[in-house]
Amino acid sequence: MKKITGGEAIIDSVVANGVDTIFGIPGAQIYPLFDGIYKQNLNLVVPRHEQSAAYMAMGYAKSSGKTGTFAVVPGPGILNTAAALCTAMGNCSPVVGLTGQVPTSFVGKGRGHLHELKDQRGTLKSIIKDAFFIEDAPAQTSQVVNRAFETAREGRPGPVTVEMCWDTMAAVDEFVTQAPTLTRQRGQELDVDALRSAAAMMARARKPMIMCGSGALHAAESVGELASLLNAPVSGFRSGRGVVSEDHPLGVPPVAARQLWDECDLLIGIGSRLEMPYMRWGNYMEYKQKPSAGPKLIRIDIDPDQMKIFEPDLGLVGDSDEVCRVLCDLLQGKVNPDPARLDQIAGAKAMAWRAIQRVQPQLSYLSVIRETLPRDGIYVPELSQMGFATWVGGLPVYAPRTYIDSGFQGTLGFGFPTALGAKVANPHRAVVSVCGDGGFMFAAQELMTAVEFKIGLVTIVVNNNSYGNVRRDQELGYGARYCGSELKTPDFVKLAESFGAAGYRVATPEQLKPVLERCFALDEPCLIEIVCERGAESSAWEFIHPRAAL
Template identity: 50%
Template sequence: MTRLTTGEVIAKSLSANGVDTVFGIPGAHMYDFNDALAREEGVRFIHTRHEQGAGYMAYGYAKSTGRVGAYTVVPGPGLLNSGAALCTAYGSNAPVICVTGNIMSHLIGQGRGQLHELPDHLATLRGLTKWAGRIDHPTEAGDKMAEAFCQMLSGRQRPVGIEAPWDVFGMSAEVPEPVATAPLAPPLPDPEAVRRAAELIRAAKRPLIMVGSGALGAGPQVGALARHLQAPVTAHRSGKGVLPEDDALSLLPPAAWRYWQECDLLIGIGSRLELQYFRWRWMPKGLKVLRLDIDPTEMVRLKPDCGLVADAAQGLDALNAALAGDAARPSREAELGQLRAEAEAALATVQPQEGYLRVIREVLPRDGFFVEEVSQVGFTARMCFPVYAPRQYVTCGYQDNLGFGFNTALGVKVGNPEKKVVSVSGDGGFMFGVQELATAKQFNIAVVAIVFNNGAYGNVRRDQQTSYGNRLLGADLENPDFVALARSFGVQGYRAESPGELRAVLADALALDAPVVIEVPVQRGSDASPWPFIHPAPLS
């Protein structure tokens, strides 16, 4: 037993569970925790210029590394400012922990209008996370932190929150020294479900494998199943790179859509099947669905013909073993190569986005990270930007929240300091988090941020033109000179006005090992729409 304050227990629990970086902004409610964190060896603190930046950086760190991303903000407005990042972590299955405070314990619930008071702070935190708890005394701090890590890392990983009242952070008591918390073991694959899944696969002639973020740790098993079945593998965004997208059996979504026309079995692995059910919205006649997911609620939300509740790697090991004695299937590589070539030719019409993305892929090292944004180039990237390993393509998932990209990319780089990181944003989205250029400069976070400046919220403008009689409302933007703006922060700024210019500038920028902004001017309204490839019509 050791005498520790609540703040010290939280800090030591973070460290014991492998957290080496905490993002955040100090504040009065949190001072005793902030001080404990300052004294905790092996944990660095990166302070941001906005609470949303702290949350997004923790998200980028977690999503790109698979390790816990941690951040701390003051209660009330601090928590709410980071709310978009928390709901992004929830939607994208990222292990993020938010440590926040509350008003003085004896005033909670009285509605007296204390500093940063919310009507129900803990309920607000719970509404954005998988689990959230309040520490009311240092003697329960260790158990609450252990529960937070267990909830966050068990089953379907999602963010959690911990709060403590202002006066509780500095209270001390004799408590056990914090230790690492092990997640709960995943459910074992049910032998009967494995048998039924194998039967469904054997009956299929043209299966398609769809992978999501639940398959990030099962790349070899996915590859083994795909090769055994000669089945193509596709991913929308979160599962990109589970099978390298230059593999002969990998299809980017527009090519997979062509194969889908005659598919008879959809095998979803760690995926919500958003691409098929929400984007493609057309089902081949007689289609059967097999789902493998660690979250049993997925089998209720979208009921399959056969469901296997298990960790992706363990479930696929069992399934591959059940299929091991089956005869090899004929190669489909030539057929898939043709589909790939046809889709690439069609995607070449999405300009200028496709041309710029092709250059970025050629210059970015194979093991580099690409962070998309809700923008014309970001939407196009989901369709045509190949990724070669899990976690190298960082997305906001179904939240599709404008402005997450650059801030998230900073967290990606902090978690992967030896790798190159490129962020692509539109002018609108980049301005949501432009203040974090100061954070990038202060901590030398060497992200190359490419800002495509088309002077508009591009999707809004196109929809108002095509569906609302060209009545424009809040669509056009007046922007700063992004090169001059970057330089005002002490960050290198460049401009590239063509894919050829971007090739040279990006190569130089990546070699600097420093934060860089590259502005790419795009004539307002000139972007080709990527949406015919995201929501395609059935082929005739």
């Protein structure tokens, strides 16, 4: 027992859950939290916008597999993080947000106290995994914080928040910090009969395919073993890329997967919503609860609700690594994969790579980045022309957690602050953020954060003076009536230098290579502007929504 404030008690419990880094901005209701951070000597990164605090926590989590943590004031502060929170929900990132509340006697009264929301917890619960309120601080703080971290990590990971009233957080009382209980993933117990049925389906399949999502990121070894047993190509759309390296004979980028899709007789979805084959390759505007055509479908997912949202022929609810290991054991000596399959996969990969080369100049720049970025380096795209070119395989991915996307939310502006969080989590690895000029300006102020906290992120800004994809859509679908899509941009080199970061400008892939090598070697905040004529970039969308193979 020790006498401390409620805010200090929250931080003690956060530390007990293994946290050593917090992204946050202090304010009146949460001063005791930050006093606790100071007393615990935690690594505190203070961004220039609350939204960035949550994005940084998300990048930290997604790149490391650990839980990211941020702290902001209630009301407008926590609402400023909403875009990042729904993005973390979409890409399954374990994030815990710490915030305050109005004084106890004002809760639910609508009196108009500082930062008061009508129902802050209810608002948050509508977009995230859960939101917790600590009412009786001495009795509940440690228990609630532990439960919040467990909730963020367990099952399908996602963001949660913890709030405490202003007066409660400042009050001194006696607290006990309880050690968190490490529980097994709370999925259903594995269904042995379903596993045996799945193994039999796999053994009969002649041209199976595996598609991974973020639920397979921790299961690379077992997924690779299963793929090798079946001679099955392994692909992913965004979060699941790199589970099997795309330079491995069985690692297949998205366009190559489309080449193999029409002959596939069994699809094995592992920790994935399977957006690519059933939405991107089908009718993106029509919801179907189950496949109406195509191969047999087995889904492996920790979230039982996924089996109702999109119904497979056979659903296996459980941790993907555990399920894949059991399947590998069941399949030993019972599979006889087609030896010609490797040649078919290699042919599809070669054809796809040749086809996407017409997405220029993006592919030429991405080739330089891939050549320069170490195999374990981390690439964070944006919703941009360069970003869409990575969706189709323009940047091969070699390992899990080295390609961090916004998931189905498609959140413009997420990339730069998310990459900062990834670099904080991985200080000794190269991290590159590649943005368009539009998306970068959502969080350009965080260049100051990078400089102040010595975050050695390399940021590439492709400046086409527009929201490039919007402009193309208006050109093709609205008679070139450009409305809100053409932008005036600053001098990005001078902007970087004004913050104290190194700034460079290039106009060709050949110019990019030596500059990028220099920036990685410096390991300090650097910005590289790629000058691109407005409207000059080729579209990647024919490869993102292909109705037929090439």
